[in-house]
Amino acid sequence: MIRSSPYILQKTTLQQIMLKVIYALIPGILVYIYFFGWAIISNLLLAIGVALITESIALLLRKRPLKPYLSDGSAILTSILLTLAIPSIAPWWMIVIGVSFSILIAKHVYGGLGYNPFNPAMVGYIILLVSFPLEMTHWVTPINMIEHTDKLLLNITQTLQYQFFNLLPTHTNIDAITMATPLDELKTALNSSAKTVSEIKDEGMVYGYIGGIAWEWLNIAYLIGGLWLIQQRIISWHIPIGFLSALFLMALFFGTDIDQSASPLFHLFSGATMLGAFFIATDPITAATTPKGRIIFGAGIGILVYIIRTWGGYPDGVAFAVLLMNMLVPLLDYYTQPKVFGHDSSPKE
């Protein structure tokens, strides 16, 4: 190959970027383990395994070199993000289906790394959500809720038995171990106008200190990891800030009836908000690339998340919002091109 200038390069590689994103997920994963148990670890291992296998198959079929593409870490990251977004006791085949769909269809059918217009993890998530809607609501009861409810806590063996062999301890059904997420619970309650927000708060089953009970800690952990990513210049601030401020403002603006709507903070610290803002929406391949475009891209997701959560058919809306905004990326990139130096002062050409 002809070498041409520049002859010095920054040391950062794709692999390092992906690795740092994975490191930034560690606080979130630890909190996840605390509230929802160890099953997430086996899920992650399974997902990574499936990701590597499907990625290899796709690369072989497409006659691409295995080593550089397998070691870039992108497939692994996709599988981790998808796994973190679905319930911890999801059966093994859901993970296999979700991850292989992400990698084979959402990524490689569109041309592989760098060419996929839609966030692969979110495509996988949506496929699971529409195919197995029930299983996707099976979030186990968070550890801090067990004593306040009549719910059961599965140990790791019991969890694995359920995930791999669909076996639950005798006289137990799935409802005995799972409960709706705070977003879900709140939405159902408010939609049926059964209770007011303050009543729900008093029951102590939905609201934590600032956001959704248990989920707020998860969100804080993702927020910390995300801030570290910004500090490391792996992601830029534009998308998360656009996302979070739009969501906050929407909740503020449409939530004037505080007895009938979730507070802005509740929106920020519930569900997949922080995971979405810092880790999913920031996927560079499927996001807008210009600074302005990224702010609009993030804000669009924030607005859509609020709309879906409040008026839509799903308790959370990050995945749909991200995919919808993915569609607008070419437009955003086109209309937000920065002014080129020397083209801004006088339009003389």
Next chain:
Amino acid sequence: MHTMWSGGLKLKGYKTISNQQKSITAPIPNTLIIPLQQHIGQLTHPVVQVGDKVKKGQCIAQSKHFISAAVHASSSGTVTAIENHPVAHPSQLATPCIIIKTDGKEEWITHHGTSNYQQLSRAELRDRIGKAGIVGLGGAVFPTQVKLTPPSDTRITTLILNGAECEPYITCDDRLMREQASEILQGMAIIAYILKVPHVIIGIEDNKPQAYQTLQHALSQTALFPQLNVEIIQVPTIYPAGGEKQLIYTLTGKKIPSYELPAQQGIVCHNVATCFSVYEAIVKGIPLISRLVTVTGQKQGFNVRTLIGTPIQDLLDYVAYHPTIKHTLIMGGPMMGTALSNTRIPIVKASNCILLQDTPPFEQTMPCIRCAQCSHVCPVNLLPQQLYWYARSKEFDKIQDIHLFDCIECGCCSYVCPSHIPLVHYYRYAKTEIWNKEKQKQKADLARTRHEFHLFRLEREKKEKAERHKKKKTTLNKTKTDAIQAALQRTKAKKQPTNNSDKNTMQNDPNPTDSHSQVSTPDKDKSLL
């Protein structure tokens, strides 16, 4: 005070490898290889022949064309050949060179200068600078006398001296400013005098405090130009701070519009080393036959005053640099230089640095992940990933719409790209393709007009023939009719030739598109200046 453009890189400088010791002078090589084209503009023509004895400083090639720069013998000796020889060029092309076997006597041609330059007319000064073969030594190698001749309708208000030297490793301007501060200032005064500018700003990156202080000191010592307001400003060390439009913006807050020259905004920019050469040419009468070259990249680096035409091998030998297969030899800096495959290539006026680098390990190129790191650092605010996309798919119209030709090839984008895509390589490719297409189009247009003209002529000849035939016929017929009719007909026939000759002049009319004058593309012109 300075304003900052967006983007750019904080690079490790590696400057101390070579800027800690005084500059040294390379010995006279046995052979000088002096290219006829060391500047941007018209090729020069040799004025010596093989076998001629030449003296040091003797003009050996020149051009009548205004945008050109004379070439001189850097030392005395005999012309042994005028032939194609490889020079530093991305494609390692061979270009015509004059080869001189030196005799080591350093016999000078008679030359004289004057420190009373204000006695001379500005035209005379420009002419002397042109005859001395001075070009911009910052790397652009644009003939200096051209830059000193702004269009009559523009008034130059600010002269900027570029002492930024923003590329890593290179320190020749740094050393020159430390060692020849007063000469640089005198050269600057000459340029300021020619341009009639009242205000000079010298821009130096803040990683060269000694150069800054030396120049400040020299300025306070020199009382040459009381009417001249000279400022020395330290600019932040952010690559590419020394890019012409970047530096102008930093120092004056003026953004030079794309497709405009700084002169149109009343600004002219010269490199500090160019000022030194102007001083030498005017005050001492010495043409541009040597320059300071940074030789660096290994443990110890040097700044070497080197005769133009010295083979790089001689220079490397002199500083005991031994390139091996594990090294990359670069002319220029690591960000914008040219890799050399051959050490027989000569030092030319543009050669500010010879960098012998350990070849870094090969990095696998991956697909673009649209991370926009590249656009974040682009000093021109371009969208490098988009340029890359269009260059790859050869969408040359679209790539120009997003301003490919504003790219200064600084390399910032390639430097940061985590996918290690050789972005600048793609831009150069696209630019070359577009230029070639442009040239081909011009040729095709020419051919088409010729063809159309040919058809037109055939058609016309056919018509004329038919007309003549008809006339003949009618004339014959009419003779049979009455005399008056015939007389009328004759007058008509007499008129006919006049019409014909009209058409003939049309044929001789030079077709405007048929002209052979080589019109270069506006973009190319822009990049030249």
